[in-house]
Amino acid sequence: xxxxxxxxxxxxxxxxxxxxxxxxxxxxxxxxxxxxxxxxxxxxxxxxxxxxxxxxxxxxxxxxxxxxxxxxxxxxxxxxxxxxxxxxxxxxxxxxxxxxxxxxxxxxxxxxxxxxxxxxxxxxxxxxxxxxxxxxxxxxxxxxxxxxxxxxxxxxxxxxxxxxxxxxxxxxxxxxxxxxxxxxxxxxxxxxxxxxxxxxxxxxxxxxxxxxxxxxxxxxxxxxxxxxxxxxxxxxxxxxxxxxxxxxxxxxxxxxxxxxxxxxxxxxxxxxxxxxxxxxxxxxxxx
Numbered sequence: 001x002x003x004x005x006x007x008x009x010x011x012x013x014x015x016x017x018x019x020x021x022x023x024x025x026x027x028x029x030x031x032x033x034x035x036x037x038x039x040x041x042x043x044x045x046x047x048x049x050x051x052x053x054x055x056x057x058x059x060x061x062x063x064x065x066x067x068x069x070x071x072x073x074x075x076x077x078x079x080x081x082x083x084x085x086x087x088x089x090x091x092x093x094x095x096x097x098x099x100x101x102x103x104x105x106x107x108x109x110x111x112x113x114x115x116x117x118x119x120x121x122x123x124x125x126x127x128x129x130x131x132x133x134x135x136x137x138x139x140x141x142x143x144x145x146x147x148x149x150x151x152x153x154x155x156x157x158x159x160x161x162x163x164x165x166x167x168x169x170x171x172x173x174x175x176x177x178x179x180x181x182x183x184x185x186x187x188x189x190x191x192x193x194x195x196x197x198x199x200x201x202x203x204x205x206x207x208x209x210x211x212x213x214x215x216x217x218x219x220x221x222x223x224x225x226x227x228x229x230x231x232x233x234x235x236x237x238x239x240x241x242x243x244x245x246x247x248x249x250x251x252x253x254x255x256x257x258x259x260x261x262x263x264x265x266x267x268x269x270x271x272x273x274x275x276x277x278x279x280x281x282x283x284x285x286x287x
Contacts, residue, residue: 001047001055008050015042015058034101036063037132068135069099069128079144082118082190086143089124095139097128105129117222118190120145151191151220151231157184158216158235165242167279171212173197176239183216183235192221209279210241247277247285 001007011026019033030043041061048054075093080086089110097106107127114120122143129136159173162180173181187193195218205211214237224231251274260267275285 003047003049003053006050008048008052010045010047012043012045015044032061032063034065034103034132037065037101037103039063065101065103065130065132067100067130068133069097069104069130069137071128071137071139072096072098074126074139075124075141077142077144079146081148082145083149083188084145086122086145089122089143092124092141092143095126095128097126097137097139099128099130101130101132103131105131114145117147117192118145119147119222147190147222149190150223151187151193153233155186155191155193156218156233156235157186159183159237161238163240163242165244167243169210169241171210171239171241180237180239183218185218187220190222193218194221206240207242208240209243212239213237214239243279245278247275247280250274250276 001010011028012030013026014022014024014030017024018035018039019031021033022031026046032041039062041063043059043061044056045059046054046056073096075095078092086092097104105128107129109125109127111123111125112120114122122145124141124143126139127136128138159176159180159182162171162176164171175181183195185193185195195216197214197216200213200215202211202213203209216235216237218233220231222231251272253273256269256271258267258269273287274282275287276282277285
């Protein structure tokens with residue numbers, strides 16, 4: 001502005017106002033706020049000379065949000081054990097976004113890649129969008145899941161040797177008492193351990209009616225290496241079956257006199273008895 005004499009002062013005001021921190025009074029400047037983004041505000045300028053003469057003009061101001069949001073804090077990448085319950089991912093932190101206006105939205109996505117042994121990664125992505133102009137800011141956190149305490153031999157409690165008496169020949173693991181039937185495996189969700197067995201059966205061995213050499217094999221498929229043998233464990237269990245009950249005669253033993261009439265003092269005699277046994281059949285008894 002100019003004047004033929006001298007300008008005393010200039011001032012400005014908004015004709016309408018929706019901002020809580022400003023007004024429509026004349027002053028040296030006007031302020032606009034986020035509530036007016038997208039609106040066109042009529043602004044009046046007034047200039048006054050040293051003699052009190054003034055003139056005004058009107059200007060339309062379109063309010064725009066030029067500043068995108070930005071990330072003030074993003075949770076750091078972390079490494080956890082596969083036995084940790086990560087169902088609640090909020091325990092690993094959340095980001096902080098800052099924007100000059102509050103007309104914003106936040107979206108989050110999770111991309112888990114986890115194998116059957118509980119190992120893998122979880123990538124968390126947050127996207128913060130300024131709804132006034134579509135500007136976006138992103139933040140990403142990677143959670144690495146490892147097996148820091150792998151399955152070892154000490155996690156197996158092998159079945160104890162077993163001795164029994166009687167006629168029972170049912171010596172499968174399901175028929176044996178606890179402690180002698182199956183290995184007790186202390187595994188977790190970081191391991192895939194399974195047990196199998198194979199038997200060698202011997203009759204009348206080491207004073208027992210039956211002796212079984214049962215070889216147990218436990219494989220943890222999460223650590224198993226067929227080349228080095230890592231993750232494979234074996235143990236030998238000895239099972240013996242003893243029969244301590246002797247056969248019982250069911251007939252009497254009678255004295256018998258045999259007469260013969262030759263000079264050789266040789267002759268034959270037929271003797272017979274019967275017996276029974278708690279385990280062996282009659283045709284299996286030897287007299």
